[in-house]
Amino acid sequence: MRRALAAVAALRRCGPQRRYAHAKCQANNARLSPVPYLQRAAMLNPDKTAVKYGDDISLTYSELMTETRQLASAVSRAGVLPGQVVSVLVPNVPVAITCHFAIPGMGATLHMINTRLDARAVAFQLEHAESKLLIVDCELAGIAKDALEMIEDESKRPHLIQAEDPMHAEWSATDGEELRDFMRTGDPNFELPGAEHEDDAIALSYTSGTTGNPKGVLTHHRGAALNSMSVSITWPLVGGDVKYLWTLPMFHCNGWCLPWAITAVVMNLLLGATEEEKAPVTERMPPRVIQMMTGGAAPPPSVMRELEQELGIRPLSAYGLTEVYGPCTSNLWDDSWDDLEEDERGARLPWQAPSLVHEMYVAEKGGFDAVPADGVTLGEVLLRGNAVMKGYLNNEEATKEAFDQGQWFRTGDMAVQHPGGRVEIKDREKDIIISGGENISSIEVETALHQHEGVLHVAVVALPDPFWGETPVAVIEAKPGAKVSGEDIISHARSILAKFKCPKCPIKDVIFRELPKTATGKIQKHVLRAELLAERTAKTKSNVPQ
Template identity: 40%
Template sequence: MAVNAYEQGLDRNPANHQPLTPLLFLERTAQVYPDFPAIVHGAIRRDYRSFRDRAVQLAHALTTCGIGRGDTVATLLPNIPEMLECHFGVPMAGAVLNTINTRLDAATIGYILDHGHAVAVVVDREFMPVLRAALAECAVHPLVIEVHDALAPEAVLGETLGGVDYEQFIAGGRADFAWAMPRDEWDAITLSYTSGTTGNPKGVVYHHRGAYLLATGNVLAADMARHPTYLWTLPMFHCNGWCFPWTVTALAGLHVCLRAVRGPEMWRLMSDHAVTHLCGAPIVMATLLATHDSDRRDLPHRVQFVVAGAPPPEAVLAAMQDAGFAVCHVYGLTEVYGPAVVNAWHDAWNAKPGPERAALMARQGVRYLALEGLDVIDPETMRPVPPDGATMGEVMMRGNVVMKGYLKDPAATQSAFAGGWFHTGDLAVKDPDGYLQLKDRSKDIIISGGENISSIEVENALYKHPAVAVVAVVAKPDGHWGETPCAFVELKPGMSATPEEVIGFARQHLAAFKVPSHVHFADIPKTSTGKIQKHVLRDRVRGG
């Protein structure tokens, strides 16, 4: 056998091979653009030198507490500077960052803290009451690090859990701390929980390599140039803000923080800071458009809005364009670091009539450059469906921006990766040009305001009502939220209830955004074997 000259004496070594990690983005930007504005939040103005130093101080402070490789540090934070610092400082300590959805109920937060074995939790005072309730039922007793943001609601200004103050905590760390690179780019960098469709939420593990690649993939998908100004309308607890904390930092951009999505404030910040990009669910778009003219501001240039979720209707797209926005439609899941599919637009499509443009925009699109494989596949045969725009199959992905797997759940991980593909559970068709379009969600997930809601979780809660015999929950189209849960209920013989009573009962058992917006009492359609025909109910609420 001939010797391969390209393998002789050409081994990996520290000079030619380093683990990919987005942590180095901050180091480079702070070195090249130390005085450039990095973060704006109320009266706070920080440059990249300060941003970098505070993140490293956080890393050192965590290390001095014995927190390091393999440990989990959780957060309950809105989109404030401390959340950005955690995206760098926590993994710089070798730990894994777990950004918890602040909209979850105490029981779910408690489960996540226990399941992820959080050794510390960084919490904003607005969320201290729910954390207090969660910790009361937790087996773990993490170090509590309290953030006292000046822009927090006045009603929570006095909240405390008796933990250590964040500013005092990082003051104990050194900015010259020699933080350790990951030993391997496969090392875990973050942990995110997704509700799935049944049982407890699953912990999705990201690695440094995937975070690096998706962050750079965002640059191309969102058409970002150097020094963008990014408005934080997308929660950073969602898939680490789709990796944009690292993307914007890599480009030496300005992070414009926003505690809560409010129309007038978004318009003000976009105008005052010349925002170039923002991301979010369709509800963010609806909030912008619903803002009264008196609260709107003139935009200095066209703003790129990256939207995920239900495709915007033609009228909304036209209204966004008139308001000064360019819309980029993306699709993804928690398991692929956020968006991994983009509706890559062709300039020639701009000349098409409005309805045709809207139909083209409604498609989810093609793979990110950072995703190596995307197809619509028959899950039984594992063969791609024909590109005829009609044959449905399951959306499957493979590549370096697919999760490591589900934490402590090898069975679910193996199932998700069956046949060498990540199975999304979403059903789609593939058009002749290769663009895919979702047609249904095989697991009946409801996406409301960008939040995934399990229909089964809502049903299980309603089944606890003493008068409920049978219940089925489906997605009801909603002009504001995109979708909301709609419950169909059969009552037990001789029992009675009102829709208001059932909704009130649901509020006692579910996070607010999971509570059904409508309850209908009716005979629920079933097959001859007793299976509920949810497609009939979906057609009913959609007027089909």
Template identity: 40%
Template sequence: MDDLFPRAANSSPLTPLGFLDRAAVVYGDCLSLVYGDTTYTWLETRDRCLKLASSISRLGLGRGDVVSVIAPNIPAMYELHFAIPMAGAILNTINTRLDARTISVILRHSESKLVFVDYESSSVVSDAVSMFPTSTKAPLLVFIADLGSEDSPALSAIDFHFSYEKMVQNGDVDFKWIRPKSEWDPLTLNYTSGTTSAPKGVVHSHRGTFIVTLDSLVGWSVPKQPVYLWTLPMFHANGWSYTWGMTSVGGTNICLRKFDARTIYSAINRHGVTHMCGSPVVLNMLSSYPEAKALNSPVQLLTGGAPPPAAVLLKAESMGFLVTHGYGLTETGGVTVSCAWKLKWNHLPATEMARLKARQGVKTVGMTEVDVIDPESGVSVKRDGTSLGEIVLRGGCLMLGYLKDPEATAKCMREDGWFYTGDVGVMYPDGYLEIKDRSKDVIISGGENISSVEVESILYTHPLINESAVVARPDEYWGETPCAFVSLHEDSKRRELKDKDIIEFCRSKLAHYMVPKTVVFMEELPKTSTGKIQKFVLRERAKKMGSTNTRSRM
């Protein structure tokens, strides 16, 4: 077999962009995008993306150039996931809730040449560009008007260079989109959640994105032509790859500019939604909505991030949401560990089923290997469900690295062949893993490691608590003790609930050293735009509260 080797015919670069051509043929007359009263078919979407790609190319942009987008979950945001890389450029989606300073830093760090800006973000982007040094060339700006509105006044007022719809209208539908020279060519640039002063730029290749996209579809058992509701921000890890994934299966994308529980339930009933993604915060919002009724048809809901409390899972599933719990990071491009459900578990009590679903699970079929190891020795931890270690990954969907930051890249992608996630977890005897914390969120009290997630899961079982987050507070004797920040359900805010009531509740369910020594009531916990509770904000607040001196373990 020595005469057999890769040839041009069997070595064309893997890229998710080709999904759109196929969708236009197979699902051409089927709905692709729905936004209010505006609808497009897959043939129309393919043509619009080609026209837009040709207009971007005419501006002289192509391979290696970064093109940014600041927009919510609207059709333009979806189209740009194809149009920008089809012009050969690198797609950079930016968090819509960032302030002008951070956006300015990202635009300069990425050296973005062109920025597509939704009308609601026009002012903050204008401020961001005004912060550029005079020696730095500012990017060209494209104005995205709300569909059906007149955009000319805003164009002249804020000095945008182009209009989105005019770029589509003036484009060439016969444009031959630019395929990557190598599947390792960069496709996307995503900055981490913006919870720190210096978010890192995560670069993904065409190859890695192709792999994670198909992997995510298989792992979630997504059928042909689902109806997908966009409650997960597309700017967040490119919607966990489902921007491209829905194209490959000819799904209908229901776009929402803004949403709350009422809006979500209305969209589900109106459009016959079958699938949606969201953080545990979204899951909690849906399950605690006072006017919620049981769904007419089941809705598959993929959640990720912090482990959803068992109590929240139980409530959501009782209403008709079929919850799948996954795990991934911006650096993985999508879900890479999923709670692969076993049919025999369907016969277990509801509380036990919820406990199993709270685990992240096992590696998806496209991942090479996942483990929980002792970061010092590199040895796998005991599979006993209690021994803590760092979650490590290896597989084709992992990022190329951090833009202009070789030191940070080398720190997490080490010579031993693992990607170190910074997440602390345990491995169970059956081979399933569960996240216990971020390494920086583990509370070390008197030499004991306390999982903040484990304490939070108990707090969520309290009938009056809506949200909870537990962080370390300095303690003169123990070093650190748990400090709980909680918000209450709307209808319970007037009740006489005291911190001692919460502490006593936890004492009945936790080892005493794990019980919060401080409880802080808040109207709402601080969150990122992707729904993650900003623990770094709460950690700073706990530090400013000063040290306690709790010699007793209560």
């Protein structure tokens, strides 16, 4: 009797869904990865154009699959082991698409390098990643060679393979193995083994370094597969005869997972417009609302309104980080907003809704308690979900700090929570200005200043002040030919913002100069802040009587 009662109790503890459950097996559990998306497309639509490069170069899905198998086999025969890194330094050319399937397809980790980096930055990434192969476009071979020479230990230099661009015959391989010869060593019928586990690394991407040294972000097959599906639904992507004109660099968060997402829905990918696609849009399609997704820092509302009113483009801003495969939110338009006044409608453009594979909320700084959904209280954006990175390569301390107690990923971005689950990004935590005990969002001030007709680019940073603690300093790139003074800027700011949020001195706190930017065009506020602080310190010392 006791045994029977114990058995019943144990059964109850298991819960109803566990009573009849069976163990995982091949029949009910498969590894998630975006690599099979290409295999499916090649099987169902072998003769459909997958990639078109200019007017004369195209690959069908069948041909892309064959090239993928051959490159994957060649990489494997070159001695690259599963989990090791293969680096790729190429612009948006067909081989970039092939690499997105071939390298993860044989179990290695794909490292797409920003083509705008200098040799020193490339060398840092190659050495930190311990890359085994470096595939480089001939146009960028000079940077690659300089980068390799900067790696002092020759045994740590990856093997160089140069890829010729068929549209630019003037660039040819001058050193290292040629990609076509390298691929001939591969088997075009090679079966892609893929990753052993779905949480194995699929890609290595480096942060842009806008707040410090870049970190190597490892993402996994499961996240890439699910995020690709999420992207194709949210934006949305459709198959059929639809063509996708590619503008996003594939080195940027693996093109936001679009190389995999577009293949999943079997679209025609255009790398550079052909003569047909260069025709005016009005000649090729009936009038309709065009949606455009923007990433990075959200465009000022004034710019977004101009796009909609003058060009008929409805901009959707997206927020994201390298650590979450690129965009993890989007400004999904609510049809009820169409009835709002223009200013109210514009104010909702930065409101962000989480993707299908991310959870998100705004928490009190340093804690986990949610801030009120009042659109005012500032907190930190926390994220979790299947499309969050594995961690930072060779940086356990930074990984632990980012995954606070293993519960949520701390973004370091400050935001407010709006009703209905939407958040509005206000600033990086490091860029919040505390002046006289008040928090000032540098983004809010930048948005206001950007509305001035003479401002092209603007960045607002905090500098120490003996009375206020910190004060906002605006650094401005004026539009060509524009005549703008510090007094104009402060007067304009005070017409929009509370006085305490505005720069105070037209000479000291409004500066006209070129802004430091990363290779992707992002303003480097940490560099700017350091430059201004050094200049101000030097000026103070020079004024001290000797």
